Amino acid sequence: MFSQLRPAVVVFAGLSLLVGVVYPFAVTGIGKLAFSQQAEGSLVKLGDKTVGSSLIGQSFSSPQYFWGRPSATAPMPNNAVGSSGSNLGPVNPAQIDAVKTRIASLQAADPGNTANIPVDLVTASASGLDPEISIAAAQYQAPRIARERKMSVEQVNQLIERAAQRPVFGVFGEPRVNVLALNLALIRH
Known part of the structure; x- marks a missing residue:
């Protein structure tokens, strides 16, 4: 059972990091660079x-x-x-x-x-x-x-x-x- 659980936890952690941290920071950074006026409200x-x-x-x-x-x-x-x-x-x-x-x-x-x-x-x-x-x-x-x-x-x-x-x-x-x-x-x- 641990052999099946470990890959699931690794995929979950990797996707959480990608979608929850990397992607938002990348989109925010690109937005501030390309559309600074709009990104600031x-x-x-x-x-x-x-x-x-x-x-x-x-x-x-x-x-x-x-x-x-x-x-x-x-x-x-x-x-x-x-x-x-x-x-x-x-x-x-x-x-x-x-x-x-x-x-x-x-x-x-x-x-x-x-x-x-x-x-x-x-x-x-x-x-x-x-x-x-x-x-x-x-x-x-x-x-x-x-x-x-x-x-x-x-x-x-x-x-x-x-x-x-x-x-x-x-x-x-x-x-x-x-x-x-x-x-x-x-x-x-």
Whole structure:
């Protein structure tokens, strides 16, 4: 029996070492060398201060800043540990009430804006952490931000255009803008 047990233990120990130690260190090392920015969490800095990640949405509530998509994470908004969608369907009464509340908040923040509110400003993404909004959602907010920052709407729209990300190869994805990058552009302006 020992003659059969010994090879099994050696194979188990060897595979454990290979898969549990060597492989993770190799993948981590290659990741840090080839994709250092991504391997470090795609952190965004303003001077020497880390202000966020380009991959995780943040809650901005000041009317001077662009607001991202609502977050469905718990116990607080944009909690990367609690990444999940709300799982509420479009006809769920709780979802309808949440959307109505968000619409009312947007209208209260900018009562003169009569444009249609883009859907991504009132619905959470599947992960609850989406760092990007549509170009239309950014442009919807431009009049409020221009008024609050004493800028022209044209200046704000130029910032949106510069921060816009186009579909990959012109086909994959939608035109969008990273909210953190856009707000940092406002700070630098």
